[in-house]
Amino acid sequence: MKGKHIWKKCLVFDLCCICLLFLMAATGTGKGAEMKRGLEAAARRLEEVRQASNPAKEERASTEKKKIALTFDDGPNPQYTPEMLAALKERNVKATFFLLGQEVEKYPEIVKQIQEEGHLIGNHSYKHEQLSKLPMEQACSQVSRTNELIYGITGIYPSYLRPPFGDWHEKLDCEVNMVEVLWDVDTLDWSSQNHARIVQKVLKNVQENDIILMHDGYETSVTAAKEIIDTLQKQGYEFVTVDQLLFE
Secondary structure: OOHHHHHHHHHHHHHHHHHHHHHHHOOOOHHHHHHHHHHHHHHHHHHHHHHHHHHHHHHHHHOOOEEEEEEEEEEOOOOOOHHHHHHHOOOOOOEEEOOHHHHHHHHHHHHHHHHHHEEEEEOOOOOOHHHHHOHHHHHHHHHHHHHHHHHHHHHOOOOOOOHHOOOOOOOOHHHHEEEOOOHHHHHOOOOOOOOOHHHHHHHHHOOOOEEEEEOOOHHHHHHHHHHHHHHHOOOOOEEOOHHHHHHH
């Protein structure tokens, strides 16, 4: 507190000096060049005082990270999802996994691992069918059946739904009380299966608060995710789950 009061006194003193210099200019007292130098020096002093008097604000600004969400569709995969989980754990990153019901049935132990390691689990339908092309009863069944399977393993009903192909059934809003989650950057990793192309797609297009779409069923997706995470963390990004990005 003592230092804070000292800065306040210095600030008052500098303000008085500036007022005095303007008064001298108005009355024609003093030389023009000397007054100019005095005003410039006082202005610099005021800026130094302003910066030094609020170090906490500057420290907060320097430590704040840009948030981003990494998401994976179509899992769990018996080979590559565990590899992806190991890479995320090594880098202390939490991600969001949108799971297919038919894969949840096959690999419940991986679903449990995803939950236990602190990642968010979402619903990606049961069989990856285009929901808008199905009768509403079948579309709802794709979602509700997957919810029940995930609940049976984790004890938690998913709150987030990513419809296959990003194609939402317009009438499902009345039947399914879930948050639809799409994406900002689509890596197309399933199509190219090319490490360099996947990484370039993200690094070229990503911005703060973006949701990145990947898949956890390919070796190149695992290796690309590692490089993407390492690079963006160095650039000041923090990887969070979708719920943290949308609601915190």
